[in-house]
Amino acid sequence: MTASENPGVLRLDAQGVQIWRAGQKPVSIDEVAEGLRAHCIFAVPADRARLTQIEVRSDEHRHLKKSLPFMLEDEVIDPVESMHFSYAPIDDSHYLVALTSHAEMTSWLERLGDQFEGPFFHEALLLPWQPGEVCAVVEAHSVLLRWGEHQGARVEYDLLAPLMDALPAPPEAVIVYGGDQERDLALLPNLSQERAQWRQGDFGTALMLVDSAQGFIDMRQGVFAPSLPLRRWWQKWKPLTIALLVAVVLQVASDMAQYWRLKESNIALRTAIEASYRKANPQGALVDAEKQLDRQIAEYAVGAKGLMFTRVLDRIGRAVSMGGELTLSNINYSDNTGEVRLDLLAPTYDEIEALRERFAAGGMEAILETSSQRGVQVRARLRVTL
Structure with a gap:
């Protein structure tokens, strides 16, 4: 042995x-x-x-x-x-x-x-x-x-x-x-x-x-x-556990502080967005400024016919302004059909016919839909096709 x-x-x-x-x-x-x-x-x-x-x-x-x-x-x-x-x-x-x-x-x-x-x-x-x-x-x-x-x-x-x-x-x-x-x-x-x-x-x-x-x-x-030797394990891991808890508490405190800072920044940003929106559209309810403004701007973008309303308005405005006695009371634009309806006031029918000729010269077809005499003025509605 x-x-x-x-x-x-x-x-x-x-x-x-x-x-x-x-x-x-x-x-x-x-x-x-x-x-x-x-x-x-x-x-x-x-x-x-x-x-x-x-x-x-x-x-x-x-x-x-x-x-x-x-x-x-x-x-x-x-x-x-x-x-x-x-x-x-x-x-x-x-x-x-x-x-x-x-x-x-x-x-x-x-x-x-x-x-x-x-x-x-x-x-x-x-x-x-x-x-x-x-x-x-x-x-x-x-x-x-x-x-x-x-x-x-x-x-x-x-x-x-x-x-x-x-x-x-x-x-x-x-x-x-x-x-x-x-x-x-x-x-x-x-x-x-x-x-x-x-x-x-x-x-x-x-x-x-x-x-x-x-x-x-x-x-x-x-x-x-x-x-299980829980007491001995606790003595061994106690310093590390305490350090870990301190780190967790500090991390949570840091996250909370950052959360409040971001929340305040978000409130300030939303306030600035609302102020900017009101400059462009002072009236109406405000729900989502960004989406509402995007929809409103989209109305002026190129439509289904490849036309942009601002350009259409510019061409019609130039033709109307050449007649000094004409007054444009209403305008209605349809992007789907590419047509514009105008309600006008003119001193005589000759002014309406002269406007139609200017539209034709500019590449636009103008059809007289209605007309009526009101006192010393003529009221007419034209359908302009672009």
Whole structure:
């Protein structure tokens, strides 16, 4: 077995919570920085938690969480409602189960504090082990023992020998860690003493040979599973979050200020547009100055006949103005037909005929639609075709 790097292990003893590291003496948790505790695991006391194995049919796997307490009801003394069951698969049909009481789990979590987020591993399974071996750490008044990949416990001195004799097969080697070789080996039965290898050391010494890659069963399951480390995340992201909120507030304030400036500019622009429109059209309702003005200007643009009203008006005006006695009382222009109707007042019919001749000379056809004598004046209506 080769030495491997291991995390810190938190254990409970008479002095309180101690941190054990491979090859080192234990240190009180109060003497260790809080950041180092986050990378520790908790060693569940082997005399307060039990390990067992069960066989599960393939159709029962999905319901194991609910059925497990009833499957082990005959193997525990306390009511199953007060027990905490955690499990992990060994193979397709076997599961390793670790059980203890709800009260014990609650007590351990309170002792470790809210900041602890590490796993709970059974104490005995933290010892190094190889097939055919038994590993034992002799401590004050009891022995921490591991005799299988998923088997281990803590027993008192006088129960160690009977337990060793009760193993299914005699071990090929017994690795014993302790401080007094003669006393420690005397605890073993005769056959085990012959195969024992005593080593000076304690739990920390044994941790030097633990294979960190082996699979452990984490007892923090169900209601005792660690919650998300929101507090730690908040401390980490707090400065960035505050900076982001400040940036958002400043951006919103800037956008609001810009909005009000643009709103004031828009009001001033609309006022200027209305004033400009009223210069061109002082009368009438104002709804949309731009559209209304565009429609009014469009009336003077080139129409369907390719004529522009202003040019038509200029040609007719020149012809009418040449007759000094003529008065133009009304003019009506139709772009669709290209015709202009004129209502005129003249002193005689000769003036009307002279106007028709001027229209003809200018390339326009003028037809007299109506005429009447009113006192000393003649009233006539002409239809001019362009």
